[in-house]
Amino acid sequence: MRLHPIGVVRTGYDRPEVTPPQATENPDEPGRVVLDERFVEGLDGLARHRYAWLLTWLHAQTDEEAYEMRVVPRGLEGTGQTRGVFATRTPNRPNRLGLSLVKLLDVTGNVIRFEGVDLVDGTPVLDIKPWSQGSDTPPPLLAGR
Template identity: 30%
Template sequence: MNVKAIGLVNSPFKVKMGSPHQGRFSDEMSTITIFKEYEDALEGIENFKNFMVIYWMDRADSVSLKVVPHGKKEKRGVFSTRAPVRPNPLGLCMVELVKKEGNILTVRWLDALDESPVLDIKPFVPEIDCP
């Protein structure tokens, strides 16, 4: 498997403690700096209000197959939760695009920690992404 980071997050969330469990619970702004070699891939992104950011939760420090989800009392399988303690710590977060300046995207609702590697960005398309 060959996975490459396409950029880095610049976030107000420097450590796990105090960061939101879901990005939609915070109006904090973050930026995503796309590496120059991938800048052409951003063409047209400003035509979308929302997009999904896939990032590597590089500071997830353990793997658990069963967890107690935030606000719940019973353990359940990690694949039925959004807990970060996964076999492959991929983060997925829907963000709102605030502005694009060159290779830098300013977004709202991103829950990634500062300097998290970004793996991919995909536009949110309601006709496809909503059941």
């Protein structure tokens, strides 16, 4: 299996340790995706959406093998409690995939301007999908879980 970036994220952050861990913690910070020109046609209609998912490769994480199956999640530091890596949002995972929900501001040419930055400058973008309230919001029975 081989993935190919379709563009890169441009932000004001140059390394993971200074980058906000979640877009919701940095909702007003502007960023942009610069898409490879050959994919511009695929942006048609994206501007009609308010939010989009960015699927990215977390390239700035060091040492591809430096992950554990049990980690201390944010908020539990200092407690000694751990969780399985798949029950957390740590970027240190077997595959360095990132998923960011961003607020779309504008789509012009091959540039998507957005707010809600949680990515390091130069992060490769693998895919972009519009957020859909119907598809991306759990049904009422599951929402309380």
